Amino acid sequence: MTLTESLLPKLSEWRPAGDGRHSWGGSFPTAGWTVQLTADKTDSLSCLVWELALARTGDTPADFTLRAWAEGVAQRVAGLLEPLKLIEVDEARGEALLRSAAPAKKGDRVAYYEVRLHALGRADVRRFSASRTESSREQIAFALTHEVVAKLVGDITG
Template sequence: MTLAETLQTKLGEWKPAGDGRHSWAETFADSGWAVRIEADRTDTLGCQVWEVALDRVGQADASLTLSAWADRIAASVTGLPEKLKVVEIDQHQSAALLRSDTPGSRGNDVLYFEVRLAGLAKASIRRFKSEHAIGARREQIPFIITHEGLAKVVGDIAG
C-alpha cells in the first residue's frame, strides 16, 4: 500500500476523546516518512486540521534538490481547494515556502494555504487568513478536509 492509502485507513480509525485539539502521529517506515496531524475535530470522514507535519525518516534521493521538491509539490498537490505555487527558495537557510496561487476569500479576509519545507527532511501545511489590506496581520486558522483528501496531500508532498 502507498503512504496515502495507509494514512487514509489510519485516519479513519482515529477516534480522539474529548474536546479540544488532538495530535496523532505515526511513522511509516516503508515510505520513509513520519506524519503528525493536529486537529480540532475528527470523525469517520474527515477532520478540522490545525497543522500537518511530515518528517523524513529515511534518506532522500541523492538527486533531489530543495527546488525540485518544491516545484514537484506545487505541480502535484491537488487535494487542497487552491493550487500551490513556490513563493521562495532560500538555499542559504535550506528552506522553501509555497502558498496558494489564488487565495480564497471570505468577506474581507483572504484565505490561503502555506507549505514550508525545511531542507529535504521536513514539511508542514497550515492555513491562514488575513485582511485584504497590505500589511494586515495574518492569523492561522484550521481547515476542513476529508481523510481521503488529506491522505492524498500528504502522499503528494512525500512523493
C-alpha cells in the same frame, strides 16, 4: 503499499477523546516518513486540520534538491481549495515556501494555504486568514476528508 494507502485507514480509525485540539502521529518506516496531524475535530470521514507535519525518516534520494521538491509539490498537490504556487526557495536557509496561487476571498479577508519545506526532510501545512488592509494574519483550521489528507501527504512526499 504506498504511504497514502497505509495512512488512510489509520486516519479513519482515529477517535480522540474529549473536546479541543488533538494530535495523532504515525510512523511509516517502509515509506521513510512520519506524519503528525493536529486537528480541532475529527470523525470517521474527515477532520478540521490545524496543522499537518511530515518528517523524512528514510534516505533522501540522490541528486534531490529543495527546488525540485518544491516545484514537484506545487505540480502534484491538487486536493486543496486553491492550487499551490512556489513563492520562494532559500537555499542558504534550506527552506522553500509555497502558498495558495489565488487566496479565497471573504469580505475584506483572504484565506490561503501555506506549505513550508525544510532541508529536504520536513514539511508543514497550515492555513491562514489575513485582512486585505492590515498586515497581520492568523492561523485557522481547515476541513479535509481523510482521503484528501492522505493524498496530500502522498503528493508532498512524492
